[in-house]
Amino acid sequence: MRPEVAAAKIERVSTRAWSRHRTIGAAVRAAKPGTVVAVAAGTYRECLVLDGTVTVMAENEDGLVELVAAEGPALLVRAGTVTARGLTIRGDVTATSGHLNLEDSRIAAGSVQLTGRATARLTGCSVDGAEDVAVGVADGARLDAERLRVTGAAVSATGSAVLTLTDAVLTDAPGVAVRLAGTASAVLTGCDIGGAADAGVEVRDASVLRLSGSQVHDVGGDGVRVLGNLPGDRAWWASVRPGRADDHEIAEPPEGAGVIVRDCEISRTGAAGLVTGGTSSTLLVDTTVNRAGTAGVLAAQHSRLGVRNSTVTDSVQTGLALRDDAEVRWTGGALSTAAANGVFAVGASRLLMRDSAVTTCGFTAVHLTGAAAVTLLDVTVEGTSELGVRASGAAILNVRGGRVERAELGGIQIDETADAQLRGLTVARCHTGVRIDTPHRPLLQDCVIRDIAQTGVEVAAGAAPSITRTAVRGCGAAGIFVDVDAEPLLDDCEVAEIGGSGIAVWTGARPSVRRLTVTDTKKNGIYFGTGAHGSIADSTFSRTGYPAIYIGDDADPAFHRCAVRETDEDVSQGDRASATFTECHSSGVGAARWPSVAVPVAVGAPAAVVTSAAGFALQPDTVELQPLLDQLDELIGLTRVKRDVGTMVKLMHLVKRRREAGLAPPPMSRHLVFAGNPGTGKTTVARLYGQLLAALGMLGSGHLVEVDRGMLVGEYVGHTAPKTQAAFERALGGVLFIDEAYALVPEDQGGDFGREAISTLVKLMEDHREEVVVIVAGYPDQMRHFIAANPGLSSRFSRTLTFDDYSEADMVRIVAKQAKDHDYRLSDGAQDRLAEFFATIDRGEGFGNGRYARKVFQEMTEQHAGRISALDDPTDEQLSTLEAADLTDVDFDVRG
Numbered sequence: 001m002r003p004e005v006a007a008a009k010i011e012r013v014s015t016r017a018w019s020r021h022r023t024i025g026a027a028v029r030a031a032k033p034g035t036v037v038a039v040a041a042g043t044y045r046e047c048l049v050l051d052g053t054v055t056v057m058a059e060n061e062d063g064l065v066e067l068v069a070a071e072g073p074a075l076l077v078r079a080g081t082v083t084a085r086g087l088t089i090r091g092d093v094t095a096t097s098g099h100l101n102l103e104d105s106r107i108a109a110g111s112v113q114l115t116g117r118a119t120a121r122l123t124g125c126s127v128d129g130a131e132d133v134a135v136g137v138a139d140g141a142r143l144d145a146e147r148l149r150v151t152g153a154a155v156s157a158t159g160s161a162v163l164t165l166t167d168a169v170l171t172d173a174p175g176v177a178v179r180l181a182g183t184a185s186a187v188l189t190g191c192d193i194g195g196a197a198d199a200g201v202e203v204r205d206a207s208v209l210r211l212s213g214s215q216v217h218d219v220g221g222d223g224v225r226v227l228g229n230l231p232g233d234r235a236w237w238a239s240v241r242p243g244r245a246d247d248h249e250i251a252e253p254p255e256g257a258g259v260i261v262r263d264c265e266i267s268r269t270g271a272a273g274l275v276t277g278g279t280s281s282t283l284l285v286d287t288t289v290n291r292a293g294t295a296g297v298l299a300a301q302h303s304r305l306g307v308r309n310s311t312v313t314d315s316v317q318t319g320l321a322l323r324d325d326a327e328v329r330w331t332g333g334a335l336s337t338a339a340a341n342g343v344f345a346v347g348a349s350r351l352l353m354r355d356s357a358v359t360t361c362g363f364t365a366v367h368l369t370g371a372a373a374v375t376l377l378d379v380t381v382e383g384t385s386e387l388g389v390r391a392s393g394a395a396i397l398n399v400r401g402g403r404v405e406r407a408e409l410g411g412i413q414i415d416e417t418a419d420a421q422l423r424g425l426t427v428a429r430c431h432t433g434v435r436i437d438t439p440h441r442p443l444l445q446d447c448v449i450r451d452i453a454q455t456g457v458e459v460a461a462g463a464a465p466s467i468t469r470t471a472v473r474g475c476g477a478a479g480i481f482v483d484v485d486a487e488p489l490l491d492d493c494e495v496a497e498i499g500g501s502g503i504a505v506w507t508g509a510r511p512s513v514r515r516l517t518v519t520d521t522k523k524n525g526i527y528f529g530t531g532a533h534g535s536i537a538d539s540t541f542s543r544t545g546y547p548a549i550y551i552g553d554d555a556d557p558a559f560h561r562c563a564v565r566e567t568d569e570d571v572s573q574g575d576r577a578s579a580t581f582t583e584c585h586s587s588g589v590g591a592a593r594w595p596s597v598a599v600p601v602a603v604g605a606p607a608a609v610v611t612s613a614a615g616f617a618l619q620p621d622t623v624e625l626q627p628l629l630d631q632l633d634e635l636i637g638l639t640r641v642k643r644d645v646g647t648m649v650k651l652m653h654l655v656k657r658r659r660e661a662g663l664a665p666p667p668m669s670r671h672l673v674f675a676g677n678p679g680t681g682k683t684t685v686a687r688l689y690g691q692l693l694a695a696l697g698m699l700g701s702g703h704l705v706e707v708d709r710g711m712l713v714g715e716y717v718g719h720t721a722p723k724t725q726a727a728f729e730r731a732l733g734g735v736l737f738i739d740e741a742y743a744l745v746p747e748d749q750g751g752d753f754g755r756e757a758i759s760t761l762v763k764l765m766e767d768h769r770e771e772v773v774v775i776v777a778g779y780p781d782q783m784r785h786f787i788a789a790n791p792g793l794s795s796r797f798s799r800t801l802t803f804d805d806y807s808e809a810d811m812v813r814i815v816a817k818q819a820k821d822h823d824y825r826l827s828d829g830a831q832d833r834l835a836e837f838f839a840t841i842d843r844g845e846g847f848g849n850g851r852y853a854r855k856v857f858q859e860m861t862e863q864h865a866g867r868i869s870a871l872d873d874p875t876d877e878q879l880s881t882l883e884a885a886d887l888t889d890v891d892f893d894v895r896g
Contacts, residue, residue, distance in 0.1 A: 012059070014040035024048055024056060024067065033080075039065045039087075047072050047091075051079040051098065058086030066090060074110060077118065095120055095141070107134075111153070114141035114161070122148055129153075132174075137161035137184070150177075157184035157207070164188075171195045177219070180207035194218045199225045200266070203259055203280070212262040216269075223266035223273045223289070226259045226303070228280035252283055261287055269293050273312065276303035276326065284310050292316060296338065299326035299349070309333045318342070319358070322349035322372065329353075336360050342381070345372035345395070350719075352377070359383050365407070368418075369393035373719065378402045387411070388430065391418035396726065405429050411449070414438050415460075421726055422447055433457055433472070436465045436488075441705050441730040443468075450474045456495070459486045459509075466491075466703070466730055473497050478504040479521070482511050489703050491733070496520050501527040501550075502541070505557075510534050512701060519543050525564070528555040528579070537561055547572035548589075551579045559584050625649070625695045632688050636817065636850075637810040638681055644801050645689060652696050669798045670698070671765065673787065674777035676803025679849030682777045683737060685801075690735035693773060700733030700771070707736065709743040712757040720753040724760040732771050741776035745789040755789070762792035806849050808838040814853040815860075819882060824861065826882050833884035860886040 011027040012020060021027035023046050027037045036055045041063030048056070048067060058065040067074050069091030075084065077095035085103040091110040093102065095118035102112070102122045109129035114120050119142045126149035127134040134153035137143045142162040150170045156179045157163040163186040170177045170193045177196040180186050185208035193200045193216045200216035202225040203209050209226075216223045252260060258281040266273040266289045273289035274297045276282045281304040289296045289312040296312035296319045299305045309332035312319045319335035322328055322345040334357040335342045342358035345351050345368040354377040358365045364387040368374045371394050378401040381388045388404035388411045391397040397420040404411040404427045411427035412434040414420045419440040426448045427433045433449035436442055437460030447470040449456045456472035457480045459465060464487040471494040472479040479495035482488055485508040492515040495502040502518035503526045505511055510532075516539035518525040525541030525548040528534070532555040541548040542565040549564065551557065553574035559581045564570035568590040573579060629649070632642055652670075670693070674682040687704045694702025707727045714720040728736060738744075744754035765774055776786065776797065783800070787793045806814065812834045816826050826834070834856075841852075848855070864886045868874050 009035045011035055011037045012040070013037060013044075015042040015044070016040070028052075028054055028056070041065055043068060045070055047074060047076065049076045049078065050082045051077070053080045053082070055083040055085070056087070057084070061086065064088060069110070073113075111136065112143075113138075114143055115139050116141060118142075120144070122146070126150070127153070137163050154179055156181075157186055158182045159184060162186070165191055167191065168193075173197065176200075176202045176225075178202070179204075180209060181205050182207065184208070186210070189213055191215070192217075196220065199223070200269075201225065203228050204278075205229055208257060209259040210262075211260070211264060213264065215265045215267070217265070217267045219268075220270040222271045222275045223269040223292070224261060225275045225277075226280045226282050227275075227277045228259065229278045253281060258282060260285065263287065265290065267291055272296065272298040272321075273315075274298070275300070276305045277301040278303060280304070282306070284308070286310060288313070290314055295319070295321040296335070297321070297328075298323075299328050300324050301326060303327075305329075307331065307333065311336070313337050315339065318344045319361070320344070320351075322351055323347045324349060327351075330356055332356060334359065338362065341365065341367050342384070343367070343374070345374050346370040346393075347372065349373075351375065353379050355379070357382065361385070364388070364390045365404075366390070367392070368395040368397060369416075370395060372396075373722070374398070376400070376402055380405075382406055384408065387413050388427070389413070390415070391420050392416045393418060396420070396723065397422075398722070398726070399423065399425050401425065403428065407431065410435055411452075414442050419726060421445075421729065426450070427452070433475070436460060436463045438463060440711075441466055443730055444470050446470065448473070452476065455479075455481045455500075456498075457481070459483060459488045459511075461485055464488060464703075466733075468492055468733075470494075471496070475499060478502070479518070480504070482506060482509045484508050485510075487511065489701050489734075490514070490516055491701060493517075494519075498522065501525070501546075502544070503527065505529060505532040505534060505555075507531040508533070511536075512703060514538055514701065516540075518548075521545060524548065524550045525567075526550070528552055528557050528577075530554055530574075533557060535560065539563075540565065541570075542566045551577040553577060555579065558582070563587070564589055625692060628688055628692050628695060632685070632692075635681055635684065636813045637806050638685070638803065641681075641685055641801050641803055644799075645685065645692070648689075648799075649692055649696070652693065652698055656696055656698065669796060671774045671796050671799075672776075673783055673797045673800040674775055674803060675780040675783045675800050676777075677779065677805055677847055677849055679847075679851035679853075680803035680805065681850060682803055683739070685803075686735055686737045686775045686777070689775070690773065694734075699735075699773065703731075703734035705731035705734060705736050706739060708739050709754060709757075712738070712744070712761075713753045720756045721760045724757045725764065728761065728764045728768075728772065731774075732768060734772065736772060736774045738774065738776045740778050742778045742782035742786040745786055758790045758793065762790060762796065765796055766792075805843060805847060806853070808835050811838040811849075811853045811856075814850050815857045818854055818857040822861070824864075824880050824882055827884070829884040830860075830882050830887065833887050837887060856887075863888065 011031045013027045033053045038059040040059050043066040045068045066088045073094040074089045074091030075093045077100045079098040081099045083101040087105045089107045093112045095114050096116045100120040104124045107127040111130040112135045114137045122145040124147045128151040130153035133156045134150045135155040137157045139159040144164040146166045148168040152172050154173045159182045161184045165188045168191040172195040175198045177193045178201045181204045183206045187210045191214040196219040198221040200219045200223045260283045262285040264287045268291045270293040272295045273292035277300045279302045283306045285308045287310045291314045294317045296315040298321045300323050302325045305328045307330040311333050312335045315338040318341045319338035320343045324347045327350040330353040336359045339362045341363045342361040342365040348371045351374045357380040360383040365381045365384040366389040369392045373396040375398040381404040383406045386409045388407035390413045395418045399422045401424045407430040410432040411430040415437040420442040423445045429451045431453045433452045433456040435458040442465045444467045450473040452475040454477045456475040459482045461484040466489045468491040474497045476499040478500040479498040480503045482505045484506050487510045490513045495518045498521040501524040502521045505528045511534040513536040518541045520543045522545040524546045525544040527550045530552040534557045537560040540563045544567045547569040548567050549571045551573040553576040556578040562584045564586045566588040570586040570589045690702035693699040712724045
């Protein structure tokens with residue numbers, strides 16, 4: 001007999017004929033509070049109802065005591081504190097109130113159900129043979145189970161129930177092994193959950209889970225599925241999002257909120273290892289997800305997932321997948337050996353990954369598309385049969401530090417309409433280094449591209465990235481390839497140890513290059529193909545296998561203060577090349593072929609003065625301004641604008657000279673408002689203004705970055721400031737031109753994100769006031785409304801340039817210039833007819849000005865083509881002359 005039985009008042013039960021109690025129920029009814037009912041081995045067919053403080057236990061540990069329900073529950077607890085020990089119960093165990101201690105017992109062909117205010121503790125028990133739910137905790141009931149074994153059914157907590165499982169073994173559930181719903185909460189520690197046909201653990205509604213030290217394995221569906229909807233989690237997530245890029249520690253959800261999976265192993269799942277959805281918030285810590293049947297981790301819908309020091313390995317599909325509006329913050333750990341992507345982000349999802357690794361992937365290691373935004377901070381991407389990182393669609397990529405290595409197709413690719421900022425990144429041992437094929441202006445800064453099989457950086461046709469302080473070394477083909485019509489900005493870059501040319505520039509491309517160093521190339525240092533353009537300043541080319549500089553036919557790059565050293569030949573040009581060289585020189589060159597160069601005025605020599613049509617007297621140290629001022633003078637119309645720009649250039653020149661003399665500059669603001677109707681040359685003047693400031697040394701490059709509301713304002717909370725900052729940083733050293741800026745403050749939309757973009761711009765303009773010029777443009781009345789929208793705008797935009805509509809004569813001149821540029825001429829009759837035509841058109845709001853004139857020219861050429869096609873043998877003059885008849889039936893919408 002057990003010691004506790006010997007010390008207590010005992011009521012004995014036995015099936016023998018001489019026993020005082022032949023049913024357990026009879027013994028219980030006879031028992032006083034605290035009595036122990038000792039049950040001899042045997043089968044007892046009864047429904048036991050307990051509502052007092054009593055212990056029912058097998059008398060001998062080796063004896064089999066079976067409680068078999070005829071109908072209803074085999075054991076029902078309605079009140080009191082009941083202990084049942086060493087029983088085999090065939091039927092349900094139910095508690096509606098009171099407390100149940102169930103120890104070392106087996107429930108066969110039945111279940112444990114707790115409802116109402118009941119509490120229970122199960123120790124060393126097993127449940128098998130239940131049809132659906134083996135252990136169910138509902139309403140406000142609470143269950144604490146240790147060493148529980150459940151076979152062939154689920155454990156469920158619903159309502160406001162509380163479930164605690166320690167060292168439990170749950171196997172072969174026909175659906176989900178552990179289900180939480182309502183506002184239930186559960187703590188699972190050291191559990192083994194395996195063989196479920198659907199999911200190992202599922203969390204729905206506003207349920208809360210703490211899963212630690214456990215294994216979830218060999219399930220037919222998802223390992224852990226979190227589909228909750230707990231509004232309180234939003235505050236937690238907002239509190240742990242990083243305010244700065246280096247502020248990365250992920251805090252834990254507060255007690256009673258979210259899901260935490262810690263120190264667990266999730267393996268061999270039929271679907272995803274971990275799924276988050278709904279508006280749930282989940283934290284994954286020190287956990288391994290291995291051999292998931294689809295994605296290792298999938299974050300979907302509006303869920304938020306934090307991951308610390310966890311690994312995802314051997315996923316049948318993608319390691320980490322994000323979609324919809326999901327957001328993931330991942331620190332430490334790794335994603336490896338995924339059969340598809342290591343990371344795939346789509347929709348409006350966001351990922352911040354830091355101090356992690358993505359390795360050995362079957363597809364592209366990190367692929368973001370749709371409107372996804374991904375930030376990689378000190379992340380290693382290594383070993384993929386496709387690309388290391390690809391941003392496509394309208395995605396935004398931000399990389400700081402880290403490295404991309406051994407990507408068989410290429411290290412980084414930015415294409416479609418994606419945008420990117422890459423800082424401090426190393427790309428090594430890839431087929432190609434970085435490929436940029438997007439209409440945006442991605443930024444590469446402080447990067448290293450090395451040991452590349454083919455091209456180090458490919459700038460695709462029409463692309464215009466900014467590449468600063470970046471080194472390209474050890475490439476099998478070109479160091480940097482600039483494709484047709486591309487306009488990259490290269491500043492303070494190094495290209496060395498190249499198997500082809502250091503930089504190859506193709507037809508129509510127009511790179512702007514400053515402070516470039518090219519050494520040890522097997523071909524040219526820089527190659528300009530047929531019809532290529534560009535400017536190269538303060539750059540050095542040395543130890544090249546072919547001539548250091550090659551200029552193809554019809555190419556016209558401009559070289560300023562460049563040097564060629566230690567090579568056989570400095571310059572080779574095609575017969576029709578028209579490059580210009582200013583203050584360039586060679587040393588240690590076998591065949592020096594520099595063309596005649598401009599010689600600086602000697603100290604003390606008379607200073608020639610050149611006066612521009614804008615009225616600005618140029619000194620010898622500002623001769624680079626003259627071509628730009630000539631371009632400004634050649635613009636049609638814009639009399640007031642030309643005068644104002646000339647005044648500002650004089651002021652900027654004075655500022656420069658006073659600074660050189662150590663004097664304080666006069667107060668000034670370089671930021672401008674361009675007010676005018678569409679098609680009045682605002683973008684053209686903005687581009688020239690940036691180039692003028694660069695020539696004066698007031699800006700680093702003077703390049704133009706043109707944006708509108710869609711490129712600054714995000715679609716969700718927290719997206720606008722990063723988009724605005726990204727656009728601003730692309731413009732550093734040049735001009736940020738915001739077209740239709742008034743769209744940032746739409747009327748009657750107080751909660752619009754445009755105001756956040758304005759606030760961000762105001763701060764950035766203050767932080768970088770010497771590094772960028774911001775020009776805002778739009779209709780005059782609406783621009784006044786825009787400036788009044790934020791107190792910081794009026795102080796920063798103190799000067800407005802008014803772009804008047806073109807007169808009828810100006811419109812005729814625009815069409816004439818278009819004709820000349822396209823090898824046409826206007827007859828006198830055509831010019832007279834154009835003047836009459838432009839005098840009769842409606843110049844209401846939105847009039848297109850120059851755009852409309854260009855449309856008219858296009859229509860005239862089309863009508864001219866139809867007229868000339870009727871002639872058998874037209875003359876050259878007929879082929880190139882536009883007549884008044886070619887203006888017949890021109891009918892365009894005059895709006896811009």
